[in-house]
Amino acid sequence: MPVKVIIPTPLRGYAGKQESVDVQASTVGEALTSLTTRYEELKKHLYADDGRLRSFVNVYVNDEDIRYLQKDQTRLKEGDTVSIVPSIAGGASRAEK
Amino acid sequence: MATKTDLAAPAGAALSNEEILRYSRHLIMPEVGMDGQLKLKQAKVLCIGTGGLGAPLGLYLAAAGVGRLGIVDFDVVDLTNLQRQILFSTGDVGEPKIEAAAARLRGLNPDIQIDRHETRLTSENALDLFKDYDIIVDGTDNFPTRYLVNDACILLGKPNVYGSIFRFEGQVSIFGYPDGPCYRCLYPEPPPPGLVPSCAEGGVLGVLPGIVGAVQAAEAIKLILGKGDPLVGRLLLFDALAMRFRELKLRKNPECPVCGNHPTVTKLIDYAEFCGIRGEEAPAPQTSVPEITPRELKSRLDRGDDLFILDVREPHEYQICNLNGYLIPLGDLPKRVSELDSSREIIAHCRSGKRSAEATQFLQKAGFRKVLNLKGGILAWSDEVDPAVPKY
Numbered sequence: 171m172p173v174k175v176i177i178p179t180p181l182r183g184y185a186g187k188q189e190s191v192d193v194q195a196s197t198v199g200e201a202l203t204s205l206t207t208r209y210e211e212l213k214k215h216l217y218a219d220d221g222r223l224r225s226f227v228n229v230y231v232n233d234e235d236i237r238y239l240q241k242d243q244t245r246l247k248e249g250d251t252v253s254i255v256p257s258i259a260g261g262a263s264r265a266e267k
Numbered sequence: 268m269a270t271k272t273d274l275a276a277p278a279g280a281a282l283s284n285e286e287i288l289r290y291s292r293h294l295i296m297p298e299v300g301m302d303g304q305l306k307l308k309q310a311k312v313l314c315i316g317t318g319g320l321g322a323p324l325g326l327y328l329a330a331a332g333v334g335r336l337g338i339v340d341f342d343v344v345d346l347t348n349l350q351r352q353i354l355f356s357t358g359d360v361g362e363p364k365i366e367a368a369a370a371r372l373r374g375l376n377p378d379i380q381i382d383r384h385e386t387r388l389t390s391e392n393a394l395d396l397f398k399d400y401d402i403i404v405d406g407t408d409n410f411p412t413r414y415l416v417n418d419a420c421i422l423l424g425k426p427n428v429y430g431s432i433f434r435f436e437g438q439v440s441i442f443g444y445p446d447g448p449c450y451r452c453l454y455p456e457p458p459p460p461g462l463v464p465s466c467a468e469g470g471v472l473g474v475l476p477g478i479v480g481a482v483q484a485a486e487a488i489k490l491i492l493g494k495g496d497p498l499v500g501r502l503l504l505f506d507a508l509a510m511r512f513r514e515l516k517l518r519k520n521p522e523c524p525v526c527g528n529h530p531t532v533t534k535l536i537d538y539a540e541f542c543g544i545r546g547e548e549a550p551a552p553q554t555s556v557p558e559i560t561p562r563e564l565k566s567r568l569d570r571g572d573d574l575f576i577l578d579v580r581e582p583h584e585y586q587i588c589n590l591n592g593y594l595i596p597l598g599d600l601p602k603r604v605s606e607l608d609s610s611r612e613i614i615a616h617c618r619s620g621k622r623s624a625e626a627t628q629f630l631q632k633a634g635f636r637k638v639l640n641l642k643g644g645i646l647a648w649s650d651e652v653d654p655a656v657p658k659y
Contacts, residue, residue, distance in 0.1 A: 179436040179506075183598065189509065225456040233515045255504065255515065257454040258433035259410045260319075260471060 184211040199242030313337040313400040317368040319476030320406030322354040327484035337382040351473035390535035393419040404428040410457035411538035417450035430483040435507040437479035447499040452520040556627040559639040616641035
């Protein structure tokens with residue numbers, strides 16, 4: 171079913187500079203696979219070498235963290251929003267380097 | 268560590284007539300009132316960093332009458348800071364941030380105590396610095412310090428008002444609140460240095476830290492007043508381009524190594540090591556690519572050598588300044604490599620020499636024999652050859 175994946179600013183460069191991407195998927199795993207198949211470069215930013223989601227990248231279905239749902243197996247329903255939220259560190263003087 | 272305290276009037280249990288006038292817009296509001304204003308006067312808040320986030324934080328906390336405001340910074344005001352760090356004026360460039368910030372805050376509110384901690388926050392001094400304050404606000408700019416602030420707050424049981432920004436997006440939450448989650452519950456580990464966006468993708472919309480820092484200030488003030496719903500267990504996301512706030516649920520992780528049921532981190536650690544880097548910033552990758560200095564390049568160009576200048580920056584950077592090079596952004600190089608003639612000698616350059624080192628390495632692997640990286644990039648070219656080329 172159609173769901174929207176929101177791409178965070180730091181990763182937009184690897185996803186055709188888009189804010190969000192519409193994909194067809196029935197689980198979170200399928201949605202992310204569909205996304206990384208379309209944008210291969212995104213893969214190494216989302217997954218570690220062992221195939222697990224990186225520990226500084228969180229994925230939410232609507233406002234719930236998938237770590238507290240069924241992770242990759244979390245079911246999606248039509249109109250759900252999947253958000254990718256990586257850690258960012260900026261705030262003081264050297265953010266521009 | 269240099270800690271200086273500007274003593275104002277001793278914090279009494281009452282407001283002077285002048286203070287009553289100063290805070291009248293607070294006092295006439297039932298959510299603050301005299302009780303709340305006295306709580307603000309007795310509050311002790313430590314602000315880590317006086318940069319983009321620290322500026323609105325410091326200004327609003329001082330203006331609100333937080334009785335004791337500590338600021339931690341060790342940096343010097345730079346011209347590039349002024350685009351967003353509204354604590355500072357053009358005349359402050361070159362001055363220690365801590366002094367410029369304290370002078371500005373003192374000018375805004377002479378009735379409060381300002382503690383100047385001119386030091387880098389470390390695992391050795393953090394607990395000692397934090398212990399005298401009720402609330403810590405995190406306005407730092409790097410992962411090691413963020414994990415350090417988090418862990419120190421958990422170990423001391425102090426709330427940590429967290430804010431972070433990137434380009435035009437920000438995050439805010441409160442960590443270390445009783446029974447609430449911490450930064451490690453949100454992100455157990457930092458990204459490895461190679462994967463954080465490089466200088467090519469950096470930058471920040473000047474007004475963004477103003478908005479995010481003001482949200483942090485509001486949360487700190489609410490914590491002091493004990494009013495409203497604090498941003499505990501919620502991660503606020505702000506996107507200035509879309510002009511949208513979103514909120515995500517944030518849970519306490521029972522397995523969290525710092526605040527979980529069986530903590531394994533019981534004292535402060537080496538956060539540079541934890542983040543996979545030595546020192547505050549990731550060192551440039553160890554590359555052994557062949558290089559050319561700006562002066563050598565200049566003399567070879569003057570001699571009329573046939574050199575192909577390849578600029579691997581982004582188009583918007585090319586508009587700022589360029590060396591008349593052929594532009595292929597680093598990210599596009601793999602698919603546009605056929606545009607290059609491997610029989611010609613190629614000089615790759617970027618702003619600082621880091622991206623072009625990667626480009627040089629890539630081209631070498633792709634079979635190009637005659638590629639040199641311009642050492643220090645356009646910055647060094649401006650310093651050593653042509654000061655008319657602006658640095659950015």
